[in-house]
Amino acid sequence: MNDRLPDYHTIEAALALAVRAPSVHNTQPWRFRIGDRGLHLYLDPARALPSTDPDQRDLVLSCGAALHHLRIALAGLGWSAVVQRLPDAVNPNHLASIELVPHRPTMTDTALSAAITRRQTDRRHYSSRPIPPGYLGLLAERAGVHGGIVRQAAYGSRDQLVEAMRAAARQHSGDPNYQFELAAWSGRHDAVHGVPALNALPPLAAQRVPARAFAQHRLVDPKREPDYAELLVLGTTADDRLARLCAGEAVSAMLLTATNIGLATCLVTEPLEIPELRKKIRVGVLDNTTHAQAVIRIGWLPTGLAALPPAPRRAVEDVLDPFDATEIATAR
CATH class of the missing domain: 3.40.109.10 (NADH Oxidase)
Structure with missing residues (x-):
């Protein structure tokens, strides 16, 4: 340089x-x-x-x-x-x-x-406190700078999205290759990567919005009330490598904006990893107009919940050639 x-x-x-x-x-x-x-x-x-x-x-x-x-x-x-x-x-x-x-x-x-440094993936239930429409509009605006199109899943489209999430969890639970891969990247305590046990929830059949079933889950969710998370689907008009890269930038813009406001977030991609379910989300939630790239759970944490321990990260020297x-x- x-x-x-x-x-x-x-x-x-x-x-x-x-x-x-x-x-x-x-x-x-x-x-x-x-x-x-x-x-x-x-x-x-x-x-x-x-x-x-x-x-x-x-x-x-x-x-x-x-x-x-x-x-x-x-x-x-x-x-x-x-x-x-x-x-x-x-x-x-x-x-x-x-x-x-x-x-x-x-x-x-x-x-x-x-x-x-404050942003965390928080898989716990969110409270019923409503998110002002202006906040959601700001998230959509920030995503739009990077070519992302944000749709709030509500009413019937939310039901279709949640059912796709449950279907993905069921399909993955019966896939031994997926389960082996999941176990290899979760539950470890001394690693610099993967999802630690203290950040992962146990799978619950009654959960309204299912979380990915990571191994050795030890996160305790007090569940003082049902999960009232809003579900935002980020789509792009194209679906090539460039569109997906820009979608990641849009996701980051949304997550950091939400964190700055004080909202909790959780990035979800599991139902989009199965082609037929991704197609159903495109049709049922995005009106068959854009390609779904990510789902973001967003909401307010219940009062009094402590912050989660930070997920591990590799040192800069480990990712710098x-x-x-x-x-x-x-x-x-």
């Missing part, structure tokens, strides 16, 4: 926030590389989930969330990211080239950057 770019400590601070992005099974399927003009984001195929996510849609979505987290973190540190998505036609795992230019942080940059001027030049 040259002297017109941030120093390594600034890059390290931004990446430390970027890796806090949500990812399927907390696989953290990203790698970064420092180039002579900025940074590069790659999908790490070694962290693929062939039974859960055979077309790598969830992995690309996860990397999109990390890309947005990185952009927000850099903006908060005084650098604007000029992003070229899918810059290398030969290498589809090279998801983004990020050129950095000086930038004066806005109040929104600062607020969203601060929200990164050494600079390779030849490869970066070729990629550009």
Whole structure:
């Protein structure tokens, strides 16, 4: 990198926030590389989930969330990211080239950057306190900047979405390959990835909105009242790799905005991992107009609930490749 770019400590601070992005099974399927003009984001195929996510849609979505987290973190540190998505036609795992230019942080940059460390995936029940329509409108607006189209599942469409979620849970419960993969990425206490037991709920047949059945679940949900979570479905007009990457950025924008407001969130992708159920959601919830990329549970936590322990994350040095001027030049 040259002297017109941030120093390594600034890059390290931004990446430390970027890796806090949500990812399927907390696989953290990203790698970064420092180039002579900025940074590069790659999908790490070694962290693929062939039974859960055979077309790598969830992995690309996860990397999109990390890309947005990185952009927000850099903006908060005084650098604007000029992003070229899918810059290398030969290498589809090279998801983004990020050129950095000086930038004066806005109040929104600062607020969203601060929200990164507070955001959590919270699978517990949410209270009946209503979400003001203006808040939901702001989430849709922030997603729209990245090409995301948000639909609130209500009444009949909510019933169809919840039934798809239950059907996915039933189908996955009988799939030994899926169950083996799920167990490999959950329930461990000393790992730097995967879903820890203290963040996972037990599967309950009576649960109105089922959560993914991670292994060795030890999260206690007091269930002071039924789950009143709102369900937001994020869709895109296209369904290629670029659309999925941008959908991940839209998801991140929604989650950080919700966190800044004080709302709890939980990203859900399980029913979208089964093609026939994803099609039903497209038809029944999105009026067959957009492709469903993610479902977000959102709401207020009941009063008095403690924050969850933070999910583990890999250190920056574990996801940062050494600079390779030849490869970066070729990629550009």
